[in-house]
Amino acid sequence: MSASPSVVLLAGGAGGSAFAVGLRDELRARGGELTVVCNTADDLWLAGLRIQPDVDSMLYGLAGVKDTAKGWGRAGDSLRVAAELHAWGVGWDWFELGDLDLGAHISRTSWLREGASPTTVLARLQARWRDEIGATLLPMTDAEVETHVVIEDSGDAGGAVTIHFQEWWTRYRATREPERFENPGMTGARPAPGVLEAIARADAVVFAPSNPIVSIGPILAVPGIRDAVAAAPGRVVGVSPIIGGAPVRGMADVCLRVAGVPCSADGVAGHFGARADGGLLDAWLLAEEDAALAPAVASLGIDAHVRPLWMAGPDLTRALAADTLAAAGF
Numbered sequence: 001m002s003a004s005p006s007v008v009l010l011a012g013g014a015g016g017s018a019f020a021v022g023l024r025d026e027l028r029a030r031g032g033e034l035t036v037v038c039n040t041a042d043d044l045w046l047a048g049l050r051i052q053p054d055v056d057s058m059l060y061g062l063a064g065v066k067d068t069a070k071g072w073g074r075a076g077d078s079l080r081v082a083a084e085l086h087a088w089g090v091g092w093d094w095f096e097l098g099d100l101d102l103g104a105h106i107s108r109t110s111w112l113r114e115g116a117s118p119t120t121v122l123a124r125l126q127a128r129w130r131d132e133i134g135a136t137l138l139p140m141t142d143a144e145v146e147t148h149v150v151i152e153d154s155g156d157a158g159g160a161v162t163i164h165f166q167e168w169w170t171r172y173r174a175t176r177e178p179e180r181f182e183n184p185g186m187t188g189a190r191p192a193p194g195v196l197e198a199i200a201r202a203d204a205v206v207f208a209p210s211n212p213i214v215s216i217g218p219i220l221a222v223p224g225i226r227d228a229v230a231a232a233p234g235r236v237v238g239v240s241p242i243i244g245g246a247p248v249r250g251m252a253d254v255c256l257r258v259a260g261v262p263c264s265a266d267g268v269a270g271h272f273g274a275r276a277d278g279g280l281l282d283a284w285l286l287a288e289e290d291a292a293l294a295p296a297v298a299s300l301g302i303d304a305h306v307r308p309l310w311m312a313g314p315d316l317t318r319a320l321a322a323d324t325l326a327a328a329g330f
């Protein structure tokens with residue numbers, strides 16, 4: 001077994017980007033290789049620009065330029081352009097686009113308009129911080145896929161309305177009860193170039209502690225990716241995004257409820273299922289607080305590893321990455 005493993009990480013959101021930094025550091029120390037397949041279903045068009053929140057959180061996090069307190073956006077950013085956009089009534093006044101961050105959105109949109117694919121655009125964005133990033137970032141697909149949320153209309157007319165995930169997440173903080181999530185564009189989507197190849201040659205595939213429904217879910221829903229993970233030659237290991245019955249970050253509890261998945265470490269493990277039983281996981285890391293759930297995970301046919309899961313600082317995050325690699329056999 002390789003001492004310098006090649007790992008594919010499926011990730012999205014603030015938790016995914018924080019975990020990726022620890023995994024990159026641990027693999028770098030071992031001479032290993034990291035490919036990150038990023039969720040792109042959070043993407044949106046706004047103010048004439050293509051914005052890719054999960055891709056950018058991953059990019060900024062690995063480059064060391066992310067605002068780690070917020071979990072997204074650039075450290076030390078300012079809002080001069082945003083104030084002008086709001087004055088013109090362009091964009092959403094509750095969706096913050098920092099000046100430095102806008103540099104990425106403008107560059108990306110300009111390259112897309114010139115005909116570059118999202119994969120090429122992401123390669124160009126990461127080339128700027130190639131040495132710092134120390135990983136290869138791939139979008140899950142080059143197709144335009146978005147996550148929309150069907151919610152009950154609060155107006156007099158009643159019925160249901162469909163809003164973009166970012167509106168539901170950042171404006172309403174997931175307080176408008178969803179009927180369901182939809183991913184327009186998913187049916188015709190194909191995995192981005194390099195995604196299936198990376199999974200097929202990886203020594204391990206890791207599910208970051210990201211939202212199982214709106215971050216990992218869309219990646220696995222791209223036709224071909226779920227099957228590739230199920231057939232991966234390396235072990236498939238996941239890290240629970242739920243500790244003590246609550247999400248580590250974000251509003252995953254609401255997303256899980258809509259999907260009918262219990263908001264618990266064993267509930268999410270069961271949602272992904274055991275590879276031995278037609279599912280995806282060989283092993284699952286759950287928090288010490290959830291040690292009592294380990295037998296339930298094991299009874300699903302998934303190896304249960306009880307470990308400290310809180311990513312409170314670089315050392316603990318890297319230790320979690322080392323534990324994840326150990327669960328993968330490295």
Ligand code: FO1
Pocket residue numbers: 012013014042051052053054056057072073094095096097101166169170
């Ligand atoms: N999150 C917020 O809570 N408020 C915002 O105004 C906001 C703006 C924003 C702009 C660009 C970007 O790349 C991300 C942004 N996020 C913002 C984060 C984002 O909404 C979510 O955290 C992720 O999409 C969930 O994974």
